[in-house]
Amino acid sequence: QSVLTQxxxxxxTPGQRVTTSCxxxxxxxGSNTVNWYQHLPGTAPTLLIYDNNQRPSGVPDRFSGSxxxxxxxxxxxxxxxxxxxxxYCAAWDDTLNGYVFGxxxxxxxx
Amino acid sequence: QVQLVQSGAEVKKPGASVRVSCKPSGYNFxxxxxxxxxxxxxxxxxxxxxxNPHSGVTNFxxxxxxxxxxxxxxxxxxxYMELTSLRSDDTAVYFCARGVCxxxxxVDYWGQGTLVTVSS
Numbered sequence: 001q002s003v004l005t006q007x008x009x010x011x012x013t014p015g016q017r018v019t020t021s022c023x024x025x026x027x028x029x030g031s032n033t034v035n036w037y038q039h040l041p042g043t044a045p046t047l048l049i050y051d052n053n054q055r056p057s058g059v060p061d062r063f064s065g066s067x068x069x070x071x072x073x074x075x076x077x078x079x080x081x082x083x084x085x086x087x088y089c090a091a092w093d094d095t096l097n098g099y100v101f102g103x104x105x106x107x108x109x110x
Numbered sequence: 111q112v113q114l115v116q117s118g119a120e121v122k123k124p125g126a127s128v129r130v131s132c133k134p135s136g137y138n139f140x141x142x143x144x145x146x147x148x149x150x151x152x153x154x155x156x157x158x159x160x161x162n163p164h165s166g167v168t169n170f171x172x173x174x175x176x177x178x179x180x181x182x183x184x185x186x187x188x189x190y191m192e193l194t195s196l197r198s199d200d201t202a203v204y205f206c207a208r209g210v211c212x213x214x215x216x217v218d219y220w221g222q223g224t225l226v227t228v229s230s
Contacts, residue, residue, distance in 0.1 A: 002154055032214035044220035051213045088155050092215045097169050104154040
């Protein structure tokens with residue numbers, strides 16, 4: 001049971017810019033920073049964005065994040081074939097005292 | 111570098127229990143929380159629980175309370191997650207992940223995942 005809501009799919013052609021959203025509540029996104037993960041089938045998720053808009057070392061600057069109120073978004077610019085994956089938002093939830101994930105967005109490169 | 115290595119795949123019958131281990135390396139084991147996350151087939155990521163290896167304090171998502179036990183053995187820097195009364199819908203890949211806190215808390219490094227199959 002995901003607490004954060006994401007659109008199930010997004011797509012674009014190589015080179016395009018693709019965005020996906022993440023909607024939460026005051027106890028999670030409204031109170032804490034948002035993080036994004038890239039997940040390829042059969043592998044472990046990898047941290048893509050932390051603290052709303054920070055990229056871990058090694059993550060291309062094509063990936064960017066933003067947050068406003070109880071919503072957040074992830075943008076992928078200059079879309080590449082290797083970006084085809086599932087993307088999950090996540091945030092700490094103060095009420096649950098735990099970590100909550102979004103429903104996930106499957107990004108397809110056409 | 112930071113790595114989390116989990117135990118191998120398990121096949122269990124309904125009603126049985128399973129224990130998955132997670133052995134981090136590359137950082138101070140007791141300095142970071144450990145989280146457990148699962149992904150059922152065709153489903154998204156689902157947070158289960160966290161443990162503070164230093165104090166042993168734990169917290170669980172409500173749906174797992176009473177069925178999940180998390181422990182650590184600091185002498186060998188290993189964490190364990192035990193899930194009891196297994197049901198078919200517990201079939202999933204179970205991940206351990208390191209928790210960090212900066213502005214807020216989040217997970218950064220993940221184990222490779224352990225497939226648990228529950229089938230009669």
